[in-house]
Amino acid sequence: MTDIFENYLLSTGGLSAEEIRFSIQFFKPIHLKKGDFFIREDDLCCYIGFIASGAVKAYAIDKEGNENVTCFKFENEFITSFPEFVKQEKSRRSIRAIEDCVIYRIGYLDYQHLLGQVTSWNGVIKSIMQQEYHQKENYLLNYNNKSVVDKYRHVLSAEPMLIRRTTTQDLASYLGTTQRSLTRAKGQIHRSNIL
Numbered sequence: 001m002t003d004i005f006e007n008y009l010l011s012t013g014g015l016s017a018e019e020i021r022f023s024i025q026f027f028k029p030i031h032l033k034k035g036d037f038f039i040r041e042d043d044l045c046c047y048i049g050f051i052a053s054g055a056v057k058a059y060a061i062d063k064e065g066n067e068n069v070t071c072f073k074f075e076n077e078f079i080t081s082f083p084e085f086v087k088q089e090k091s092r093r094s095i096r097a098i099e100d101c102v103i104y105r106i107g108y109l110d111y112q113h114l115l116g117q118v119t120s121w122n123g124v125i126k127s128i129m130q131q132e133y134h135q136k137e138n139y140l141l142n143y144n145n146k147s148v149v150d151k152y153r154h155v156l157s158a159e160p161m162l163i164r165r166t167t168t169q170d171l172a173s174y175l176g177t178t179q180r181s182l183t184r185a186k187g188q189i190h191r192s193n194i195l
Helices: 002-012 017-024 082-087 108-117 121-143 148-158 160-165 168-175 179-194
Strands: 028-032 037-039 047-053 056-061 067-073 094-097 101-107
Touching (some): 002 017, 037 047, 108 121, 148 168, 148 179, 160 168, 168 179
Antiparallel strands (some): 028 101, 037 094, 056 067
């Protein structure tokens, strides 16, 4: 599994092989079972993680006690609640495994030490932040103010992994609709594709 993380870091082009070998020692592998938390809402956000295998969802609980899924993360992606991690504040959302996961995580103090020792990590972090921004921008462009049918069509064409690896309930929450409306939209699309 370490190879997956090393290969990812190598693919960024921002770190030398020596810097990668040095960096790896600060990331400790953890195994999460489906349903386990990486970060809980209202707990101090102490870690950044790299998903070597598996998938997670990030969500906040609303006043009615419902989960509002804000994103899904899969292999070769970093996870944390970045603003709270940087400020060492309580997380405003939970990150929870939706599949069994292997995650390489680094704590805040080790992260600070690593940034001080390997300045190239600043470029890697900048790239991660740009990916986060790009994902949020895509979400707004593709799912905001669209019908449930249009949202589901977009998932089918651009993000089919979400259909294969998330529950209907989680996907509905992510798309800002109800499970019932999403099921209806699926039926409409599949009926029109058959005809």
